[in-house]
Amino acid sequence: MKNQLYLYNTLSRKKELFEPLIPGRVGLYVCGPTVYGDPHLGHARPAITFDLLTRFLLHLDYKVRYVRNITDVGHLENDADEGEDKIAKKAKLEELEPMEVAQYYTNRYHHYMSLLMVKDPSIEPHASGHVIEQIEVIKSILDKGYAYESNGSVYFDVKKYDEGFPYGILSGRKVEDLISNTRTLDGQNEKRSAPDFALWKKAAPEHIMRWPSPWSEGFPGWHLECSAMSKKYLGEQFDIHGGGMDLLFPHHECEIAQSTVDTGKVPARYWMHNNMITVNGQKMGKSLGNFITLEEFFTGNNKNLEQAYEPMTIRFFILQAHYRSTLDFSNAALQAAEKGFDRLRQAIENISKINPSDKSSVDIPAFEQNCYAALADDLNSPILIAHLFDAVKMINSLVAGNLSISESDLLQLNQLMNLFVSDILGLDVSLGQSTNDSSKLDEVMDLMLQVRSDLKNNKDWATADKIRDELNRIGFEIKDGSSSATWQLK
RNA sequence: GGUUCCUUGGCCGAGCGGUUAGGCACUGGUCUGCAAAACCAGGUACGGCGGUUCGAGUCCGCCAGGAACCUCCA
Known part of the structure; x- marks a missing residue:
């Protein structure tokens, strides 16, 4: 392979x-x-x-x-x-x-x-x-x-x-x-x-x-x-x-x-x-004075930055271009990378929600071969990432029940995502929730969602929406499913 | 001035002779009380002019624009 x-x-x-x-x-x-x-x-x-x-x-x-x-x-x-x-x-x-x-x-x-x-x-x-x-x-x-x-x-x-x-x-x-x-x-x-x-x-x-x-x-x-x-x-x-x-x-x-x-x-x-990283088409360099330090990226403390960026956003941004191409910096490009990486990260999280079937309607060996072929072709990380997004779509469809996967294929898919995303591309996909007090947070959030569920059953949409909006403001994303709701930190 | 390289859709960014790149944004649909997320569907492209070829973003030539190196630089 x-x-x-x-x-x-x-x-x-x-x-x-x-x-x-x-x-x-x-x-x-x-x-x-x-x-x-x-x-x-x-x-x-x-x-x-x-x-x-x-x-x-x-x-x-x-x-x-x-x-x-x-x-x-x-x-x-x-x-x-x-x-x-x-x-x-x-x-x-x-x-x-x-x-x-x-x-x-x-x-x-x-x-x-x-x-x-x-x-x-x-x-x-x-x-x-x-x-x-x-x-x-x-x-x-x-x-x-x-x-x-x-x-x-x-x-x-x-x-x-x-x-x-x-x-x-x-x-x-x-x-x-x-x-x-x-x-x-x-x-x-x-x-x-x-x-x-x-x-x-x-x-x-x-x-x-x-x-x-x-x-x-x-x-x-x-x-x-x-x-x-x-x-x-x-x-x-x-x-x-x-x-x-x-x-x-x-x-x-x-x-x-x-x-x-x-x-x-x-x-x-x-x-x-x-190749070089450019700003407005010009090389980012010490002598040109147009460089942005990594510290500034992580704190957002630079006039060229609209926000702070996580280290993994920057790594993903760089890997989304081939190493021999120039890569132009812009806030829009960084923000697009941030969202894209988040979707990848979320999909990997979602693998655990997939229920295996007797047989697969997906081709995991082909996915694996595509990934290896991309890397073997002069480290073509953008192509590899394109294949990974094919897998993201596959994973989400599996979660939605539009596709089926066998238990062994599911195991393989999980291993391959881990291999290519974490081991080879070196992207840390942990969602950054602290484990110490997350159990208490889980309990509180479960309570909130339970209260909301009761409100919804009573058709008190106004109060239910208020809770969702306020939680949203604080930084929690609420996703109402058909039977139950889930949440995640944004 | 010399050498080398680049110009792809609203943005980023692959491909480099024939088949959907991908992401972000956007449009329509499914789901939902409404959203969000997810899923399904969709559009927009190869700087210009010639040439080679059955067929060219993809090869060749010219033109335009841009970059890197020629000085420390990742």
Whole structure:
């Protein structure tokens, strides 16, 4: 029943059958956050995309080692002499220890990811904890002649690399184009050529995050941490490398070049890139200032938000679009997702109300096959969700008695809904009623409904409706059935 | 300027050569004292112009509009 998994590989620009290097095992590396700002909706996308991938791989019985880094050093704010580590800049602004800032945002990231039901990676290496490994990679590249030292900094020689290796295999860039089209930046004089990128940067005097190296007191270059840490934890070659599309160039292209010189191999065989989340058609990003933090989503405290949204609404919203498509944020879209998810949630609750028959008029194996086929086709979560809504309709019809289902099929249906909704899509469908005092609440509500029933029997519609309306106002939804009434918290 | 990608119904969002995507909203019906929920039924679509094909949102070309990357970024 489980299909073979096809994944879109950016390297080949087509869907490919996924075959791991070592049968039964998957090495996955995903570019994690730079911890200098609060996690926002953009951070949720790759986290959820690769969480879905991991959950599905685990379900397919692969042993997965999922490495997702924390970038707490190494990305430059400006080029060359103005070079300053982002973390350090923010730290000075707030007069905090740089690592204190990094730790604060790392904690925040973890907190919000767990609210979104994103599972922890197997290993979460910090760039700052792997400076030694990064220096080793630089030495290796220098030894092989593909890097040069300049004024205490070390640069990767892209032109030389391009002579013997296919620079641009991932992004399709050509070195000549890069040379002629690169925008004029300050301090290019240390580099031999514009596309060259830093492996090690000498720290400016005011730069407080610095480490000793054979070349200078400084810090590792832009793209080095991923090469060094993926090699350390997943080996010279591993299965899947993931990240946002905005990292495709230059980050991943440079990573491939570094690793190829260092180890002789393209580090990952499958490269997966999630698309951006946009606001009014424009990328949601730190530098654009149009991002909404996850905290704001959950509290509703942002001028762009008409209301607060539950973490599961956001997860469902993201999963309703394919990971390689842009997804446009709007309150209307979020609210539609909220209602849709609620219907799904309610249907799962309703499964327990179904009475089995001798035989089925529904096709559960077909439903199962459809779900697996959707996931196997490059993690097509929107198609999977469409099939789940077919099941919602099926469940409600079964409850209404329009369809019939055998006991074994019912058991199977229940398991499949649980599998796809909870285990694989990672959606928490519990309705959030606290269990502590719910029994007393149940008793009170039963009493209210009993009183209403008596009123209705006496044709006192006005009082009966008043009770229903008032309960509605408080937040209880009353559903009058033909024989009895039920209620639920809205 | 270079590279890559996108344009689907009121909104979101799949599909990518021939058969209902799905959700939200909307309309009619069933049920109900009336509602709500649920169920049944229904409508609205592939940016424009050419081309390939028996047949094109789906392939090709041109045009228009938009985006991402080329600079830290998920």
